[in-house]
Amino acid sequence: MSDLLELEDLRVSAGPHEIVRGVDLAVPAGQTVAVVGESGSGKSLTMLSVMGLLSPPLRVSGGHVRLAGWELTGLHERQLREIRGNEVAMIYQDPMTSLNPLMRVGEQVMEAMTAHGVAKAQARERMLDLLARVGIPDPRRTARAYPHEFSGGMRQRVMIASALAMRPKLLIADEPTTALDVTIQQQILALVDELRQELGMTTIWVTHDLGVVARLVDRVVVMYAGHVVEDAPVRQVFAAPQHPYTASLLASLPDPNSDGRGRLATIPGRPPTSTQTITGCPFRPRCAQARDICAVRPELLPRTLPVSPTAAPAAAGGAVAEPAAGGGAAVAVEAATTRVACHVPPAEWR
Amino acid sequence: MTTAVTPAETTVAVGAPPATTAAWRRLLRSPAGLIGTVLVALILIGAICAIAGLTPYDPVAQHPRDALQGPSGRYWLGTDQFGRDIFSRTLAGIGNSLRVSVVAVALSGVVGTLAGVCAGYFGNKVRGPVLAVTNVLFAFPPLLLALTLATTLTRNWATIALAIGIVYVPIFVRVTRGPVLSLRETDFIRAARVVGLPTRRILARHILPNISAIVTVQVTLSLSWAVLTEASLSFLGLGSPPPAPSLGSMVFDAKVFASTAWWTLAAPGVAIVIFVVGLNLLGDGLRDALDPRNGRNS
Numbered sequence: 001m002s003d004l005l006e007l008e009d010l011r012v013s014a015g016p017h018e019i020v021r022g023v024d025l026a027v028p029a030g031q032t033v034a035v036v037g038e039s040g041s042g043k044s045l046t047m048l049s050v051m052g053l054l055s056p057p058l059r060v061s062g063g064h065v066r067l068a069g070w071e072l073t074g075l076h077e078r079q080l081r082e083i084r085g086n087e088v089a090m091i092y093q094d095p096m097t098s099l100n101p102l103m104r105v106g107e108q109v110m111e112a113m114t115a116h117g118v119a120k121a122q123a124r125e126r127m128l129d130l131l132a133r134v135g136i137p138d139p140r141r142t143a144r145a146y147p148h149e150f151s152g153g154m155r156q157r158v159m160i161a162s163a164l165a166m167r168p169k170l171l172i173a174d175e176p177t178t179a180l181d182v183t184i185q186q187q188i189l190a191l192v193d194e195l196r197q198e199l200g201m202t203t204i205w206v207t208h209d210l211g212v213v214a215r216l217v218d219r220v221v222v223m224y225a226g227h228v229v230e231d232a233p234v235r236q237v238f239a240a241p242q243h244p245y246t247a248s249l250l251a252s253l254p255d256p257n258s259d260g261r262g263r264l265a266t267i268p269g270r271p272p273t274s275t276q277t278i279t280g281c282p283f284r285p286r287c288a289q290a291r292d293i294c295a296v297r298p299e300l301l302p303r304t305l306p307v308s309p310t311a312a313p314a315a316a317g318g319a320v321a322e323p324a325a326g327g328g329a330a331v332a333v334e335a336a337t338t339r340v341a342c343h344v345p346p347a348e349w350r
Numbered sequence: 351m352t353t354a355v356t357p358a359e360t361t362v363a364v365g366a367p368p369a370t371t372a373a374w375r376r377l378l379r380s381p382a383g384l385i386g387t388v389l390v391a392l393i394l395i396g397a398i399c400a401i402a403g404l405t406p407y408d409p410v411a412q413h414p415r416d417a418l419q420g421p422s423g424r425y426w427l428g429t430d431q432f433g434r435d436i437f438s439r440t441l442a443g444i445g446n447s448l449r450v451s452v453v454a455v456a457l458s459g460v461v462g463t464l465a466g467v468c469a470g471y472f473g474n475k476v477r478g479p480v481l482a483v484t485n486v487l488f489a490f491p492p493l494l495l496a497l498t499l500a501t502t503l504t505r506n507w508a509t510i511a512l513a514i515g516i517v518y519v520p521i522f523v524r525v526t527r528g529p530v531l532s533l534r535e536t537d538f539i540r541a542a543r544v545v546g547l548p549t550r551r552i553l554a555r556h557i558l559p560n561i562s563a564i565v566t567v568q569v570t571l572s573l574s575w576a577v578l579t580e581a582s583l584s585f586l587g588l589g590s591p592p593p594a595p596s597l598g599s600m601v602f603d604a605k606v607f608a609s610t611a612w613w614t615l616a617a618p619g620v621a622i623v624i625f626v627v628g629l630n631l632l633g634d635g636l637r638d639a640l641d642p643r644n645g646r647n648s
Contacts, residue, residue, distance in 0.1 A: 051544060055535070056473055077549075085546035098537035102559045111555070112545035162545060 004029040004068055004170055004202045005050065011062035012045045012054065012226075017274045018061065020045050021226035021282075024300060027202060029169070034205045034213045034234070036249070037223035040271060043206050046223070047172045051090055052080040068169060085112055089163035090172040091192075094179045095155035099147040105158045106131070106143025112165040130161040134191060153184035160192060167199055174206045189216060211253060214238065219337075222246045225272050225282040228300055232338040242303055242340040244289045244349070281342070293343045300341040376639040383635020389628025393444060396621075400445035405438035410593045418611045428613035430603065440617045443597040444625065446590060450511045451576035457515030459569050462522020467557060469523060470530025471549075484520040492517040492579055493586070500588050507590050510583055514576050525568050529561050563640035567633055574629035581622055597622050 003026040012020035020042040027033050037043045049060050052072060065072040067087060072080070092098045099108055106127055113123040131139035134157040147155055156176060163171065173192060177185040193216050196203045205213045210220070220237045222230040222245065230243040241247040251265040269286040272278055280295040281287070287294070377383040399405060406426070407413075413433035421428045427437040469480040496513035503509045533539055534557070542552050583589045584598030592599060597618045604614035 053540060053543060081546045081548065083546075084544055090541075090544045092537045092541060094537060098541045100538045100542070100556050100560070103555065111542070111547060111551075115545060115547045115551065159541065162541070165545070 002029065002069070003027060003066075005204075006066040007046070007050070007063065008066070009063035010046060010049065010065060011060065012042065012049055012058060013061035014057045014059075014274065019058075019226050019274045020049070021278070022063065023223070023226075023228055025221060025228060025231070027170075027204065029202055030200060031219060032196065032203045032205070032217045033219045033221060034207060034210070034217040035221045035223060036207055036210050038208055038271060040225075040274075041223040042226040043223045044174055047090070047174060047204065047206055050172065051084060051088060052077075082116075085166045085168065086116055087168055088170045088172065089166070089168040090174060091156070091159050091163050091176045093175045095152050095159055096179065098159050099155055101147055103146075104144050105147060105150065105155075106139075109143075109158060109162040109165060112162040116166055126165065127161070130165060131158070133195075134158070134161045135187075136161075152180050153188065156180065156184075156188050157191070160188075160195070164195060164199065164201075169202060171196065171201045171203045172206065173203065175208070177212060178207075178209075185212065189213070210237075210249065222249070225278065226274075227282055227341060228339075229283065229341045230339070231300070232340075236338055240346065242338060242346060243283075243342045244287045244344070245283045247346070247349075248288075289344050289349050291344060296343070298341045298343050300339050303338050303340045303345070373639045377635045380635050380638055382631045383639060386628050386631030386633070386635050389624050390632050393448070393621075393625050393628060396441045397445040397448045400438075400441040405435075405441050407435035407438045409438040409442035409595045410434065418607065418614070420611070421613055427617045428611065430600075430611075430614050431607060436600075436613060436617045439595040439600060440597070440621050442595040443600055443618060444621055446507060446594065446596050447577055447580050447598075447625070450507050450514065450580045450589075451573050453508070453511040454514035454518065454576045454580075455569055455572045457511070458518035458572065459522055459565065461515075462519040463526050463561075463565055465519070466523040466526030467530050467553060467561070470527040471534050471553060471557065480523065484523045487517065488520045490517060493583065493588075496583050496588050505588075505591055510580060510589055513583075514579050517579075518572055518576065521572060522565070522568060525564060526561055529564055530557055533557055533560055563636075566640060567637045570629055570633035570636055574626045574633070577622065577625050577629070 005025070005027040007023050007025040010020060010023040010025075011018055023042070023046050025046075035043045035046070045054070045058065048054055048058075050065055050067070050072070052075065054060065060073055063073070067083065070083065070087075072083070075083075099105065106124075109127045109130060110120070110123040113126060114120060118126070127143065128139045131143060136142050136154060136157055142150075147158075150158065159176075171192075176192065177188050180188060189212065192203070195201070205217060207213055214234060217234050220230075220232060220234050221228055222237075222243065224245050230237070230241065230246045232242065236242075237246060238250065241250055245267075248265070248267045252267065254264060267286055272282060272285075278297075280297050281290070284290045284294045378387060400409075411434065413429065413435075415433065416425065416429050417431055417433040419425055419429045419433075425435050425437070427435075427440065430436055430439070465480050465484070469477045469484075492514060495517055496510060499509050499513045503512075539552065539556055542556050547556075580589065580596075581598035581601070584596040585602045587599070587602070589596045589598055600618035601615065601622075604611075604618065608615040
């Protein structure tokens with residue numbers, strides 16, 4: 001079992017200010033991971049640096065990105081271009097702006113293939129198949145339409161078609177549903193998940209809404225102020241969050257069983273800005289569990305959990321993530337893969 | 351899977367003709383656009399006649415016995431001090447002035463747009479030098495440059511076009527750089543990079559088409575300024591050498607006789623006004639017609 005994507009102490013800076021402050025993350029082939037965190041937590045920047053798409057003044061200021069054994073950091077633009085589309089693809093937040101308004105949608109999907117040397121006629125055939133596969137009605141006709149003739153959901157489908165054109169090994173979905181209606185959201189999520197299983201893609205969902213992807217992922221990585229604070233199997237995260245920040249995030253989700261009259265829980269204060277220097281735990285100023293020891297920066301360390309009755313059935317599965325042969329059965333992950341950056345275990349929380 | 355789709359089912363005009371047809375319709379529906387188009391069309395017809403040699407008289411042929419005659423059936427707009435037909439000379443002047451302006455604007459449009467796109471799309475290594483050169487050119491008075499070129503090179507219409515072209519390059523750099531800067535951060539450009547498109551293709555197929563409206567408007571407006579600059583240059587005697595007709599030198603020649611023979615001044619003057627006003631109105635109309643916010647479906 002090798003890791004498809006490996007981030008090692010990845011740092012992204014804008015000028016003198018560090019925004020992503022050392023991210024360690026290993027995603028095995030076939031796994032589906034959610035990277036969650038609030039705006040500004042560095043989750044999107046982390047993913048953009050995987051694609052080599054940071055634009056000045058942003059730059060990777062340290063660490064390594066490895067994809068399928070390739071070292072991506074410091075790679076030449078020409079080589080990066082080979083990898084983009086072929087190995088990694090990305091879908092974006094806002095389908096209204098992610099298609100060129102002056103180009104027919106079919107051409108935009110074809111372009112993703114011709115750029116990688118696929119012959120035009122063949123690209124055309126595949127484009128029509130892809131459009132049909134992502135649920136665009138009558139592809140032959142609609143391929144000639146311009147983006148403004150499409151609804152948001154349709155455009156997102158086109159985006160997905162063009163992202164998957166070269167059958168990438170890794171798909172990064174950067175909040176692909178935030179700009180869509182709730183009903184369309186579900187359709188798009190289901191579509192991407194289906195295609196993921198079909199193509200056996202490793203998938204990373206970047207989102208600030210844990211609820212949206214909870215059912216689709218194997219594992220959740222929680223980011224805060226440019227750090228990974230918790231990295232755990234999804235059921236573990238919901239049943240027994242190990243970091244106070246994760247716990248507060250979950251507590252601030254609306255409870256569908258409440259009568260709706262109580263106030264939602266919030267986290268006091270605000271996250272540190274990128275210009276602030278952080279000593280100790282970045283969450284300390286807002287943390288209800290903060291102790292003296294939190295002035296020392298906690299490392300992201302594996303934590304062995306006492307098997308709790310709620311988490312046990314889910315977490316007791318086999319060793320590691322391997323896409324099931326038929327594709328897509330939920331993957332069980334060992335509880336010991338949980339890593340947390342906090343000095344205070346939940347047992348000691350007040 | 352084959353599905354026959356009857357036209358009645360289509361709610362959206364899928365594969366509708368590109369936005370250009372709609373833009374033309376919008377242009378001709380606005381008063382400014384309509385008047386501008388008509389005036390520019392008039393000018394073009396005149397210029398084509400002159401270039402094709404379809405003028406009543408040879409523009410440089412002198413008829414000394416008919417010097418300084420008023421408009422009549424024989425000489426529609428009168429004659430100048432050498433008895434040359436003013437109507438023919440005006441048409442030829444328009445042709446000359448159009449040739450200079452078109453070449454000048456084509457030159458500055460191509461060079462300026464390319465430089466502006468590069469300055470906007472690439473990092474500081476390209477941006478710095480391009481903007482430095484642009485600022486220097488901006489500070490250069492067109493008349494001075496034309497004078498320098500006209501004295502160091504040969505003095506003909508191409509030199510004038512070159513001088514005007516060089517001076518107008520910075521306008522196109524400025525006008526295109528900004529939109530490209532913001533375009534390069536849009537999702538669809540990022541998406542194009544994500545699927546691995548080479549930079550040249552991104553520039554040609556994604557960036558350029560999206561700034562074409564801005565460039566089109568700028569070309570029209572620059573043409574009108576180029577006409578004025580060309581007229582000023584030939585008024586000062588820096589244009590095409592006599593006896594070649596040019597609107598500016600006709601105005602210069604006429605200023606002596608203007609009090610007694612008004613028609614010598616009127617014809618080239620009105621021609622310049624029609625030319626400049628027409629291009630400006632057309633530019634305004636195009637700006638509105640090509641603005642994507644005016645709805646693509648109307």
